[in-house]
Amino acid sequence: MNYQEIKKQVEELVQTNCRLMGLEPWGMDFAPGTGKQKGVLRVFVDSPEGVNIDQCAELSRQLSVALDVEDLIPGSYNLEVSSPGLNRRFFYPEQMSGYTGRKVKITLKEPRDGRKNFTGSLLGTENKTISIQTSPDSSWSFQWDEIDRARLVE
Incomplete structure (x- = not known):
């Protein structure tokens, strides 16, 4: 599977989990690991009311399980979930x-x-x-x- 296919499948997984929680996916970044350094998958979510840390933590837990089950991303990586912030x-x-x-x-x-x-x-x-x-x-x-x-x- 190439990078674009992986990205598309991860985006679909993120969108599904966001909808279940009433959140809007804002965007995502993936920086693959190099050598012994782990990759980083950053997921940004928002909602009309804003997003709090508990919602980010819950989405992170759900995505972590789903990503492990689907095994879409090769190698080890860290998952970060946050709001887009003021300087979005x-x-x-x-x-x-x-x-x-x-x-x-x-x-x-x-x-x-x-x-x-x-x-x-x-x-x-x-x-x-x-x-x-x-x-x-x-x-x-x-x-x-x-x-x-x-x-x-x-």
């Missing part, structure tokens, strides 16, 4: 739509005009295009597939 990372462009006017940091995969990092107010998202205003007379638009990371800045 955006995993999909659709997640940004509720944050228009808020300050965001965009890191590009490849430099544009000699820089990769752009911080400014989110002007909007449309058709996977993210637009931000970095100063009163400067705005930028980026296609989602150009972006390495996007997150809120508080």
Whole structure:
């Protein structure tokens, strides 16, 4: 099984367990282990009321059992479950739509005009295009597939 297949199956498992608990999956990261170092699977969840530590702990227990039974991830790894937090990372462009006017940091995969990092107010998202205003007379638009990371800045 390749990485994309594993990711898809883990995402489905996370979505199912989140729905059972009334939580919304926000996103996930997986950093595979290298050498003797364990990998890390980070799962971020949210809900309209927010997420507390007890909910994260319960979801972690449920996911841990489900992941062990399914044996989807090769090798050893640590599972971390948390809320996305105040400086939340955006995993999909659709997640940004509720944050228009808020300050965001965009890191590009490849430099544009000699820089990769752009911080400014989110002007909007449309058709996977993210637009931000970095100063009163400067705005930028980026296609989602150009972006390495996007997150809120508080």
